[in-house]
Amino acid sequence: MISRSTIFRTAALCASVALSVASLGCGGSTAEAGGGATETGANQGGLVGQKAPEIAAAAVTGEGPKTLAEASGKVVILDFWATYCAPCKKSFPKYQEMVEELGSDVAVIAVSVDDPEDATEDKLKKFAEETGVKFSIVWDKDKATAGKYSPPKMPTSFIIDKDGNVKHVHAGYESGEEAKIADEVKALLGK
Template sequence: MITSSTIFRTAALCASMALSVAALGCGGGAAESGAGAAETGANQGGLVGQKAPEISAEAVTGEGPKTLGEASGKVVILDFWATYCDPCKKSFPKYQEIVDELGSDLAVIAISVDDPDDASEDKLKKFAEETGVKFAIVWDKEKATAGKYSPPKMPTSFIIDKEGTVKHIHAGYESGEEAKIVEEVKALLGK
């Protein structure tokens, strides 16, 4: 049931995300994203060290788990992105390389936060095709999952361990960021 408080919270979240994207830009460079370093839980609403909230989004395309429940027992890169985000176009192929390198104990779930008025399922599929990715793409049309994670900019990735705990957060993406992510994922995989 949609209540007035639900509508208000959704409107507030959308306004907050729009302001964040406008203020910070889509991907952020070194000055904006802490020189590519994973941000701390204190900077990200305290999610580091906490159980990762479940995903509530529509499956669009791709292989592998589409929810954290389906990814149980795997390390997960949960990536918030949008079709308008140029750094997302650079990060997607790198995430696919990481999955290809580290194998089936790792899952990438890419959560689009595109507004349904500005995107379509076909547009999301085309983005995945153009970036050459095979991992799961889901669409958070109602911003329910984004509301739980509060990604500060696009893209933002949450690295989640096999037990479902958020261990690292990367706000923004710049070339070379994937090396730090690989290091973190390998440590969580025990490799």
């Protein structure tokens, strides 16, 4: 179980505004996680329509690009997650299905924001194995990448177009969210 102090440290490093413990929660219901609606630019730091900041995180496991530069020309689902996050366990297999369905023009880069004192590379690899994913897992140990994106809760996914621009943001995850994300990705692919 993750401690309250770890949650508060994560919030301080990852968010530009003070967030309550409830909003950082990883619950799957709309009440707990704030649902999965696409956020507006004002709600997520104004990144929608902007060039996506590059990733500065250590590669852990998985296939495919580990940075946005490596993903150039692809639609990217940049997913901020943590091993303690129950909705992340539900979203990962759905993202893997999307990659398999939509092919090589789509990449998922999953950015772990786990604190080093709470996780290990083996724990991150085990999470990937248990959820059956093959996409790239990177670890943002010092929160450098999370600091650029300020994900308001776990998970938060940024949908990035082929030109490297943030087009959509999904804060939280609930069942059915993958259909919204798949539609957005297909539209960006022209499908």
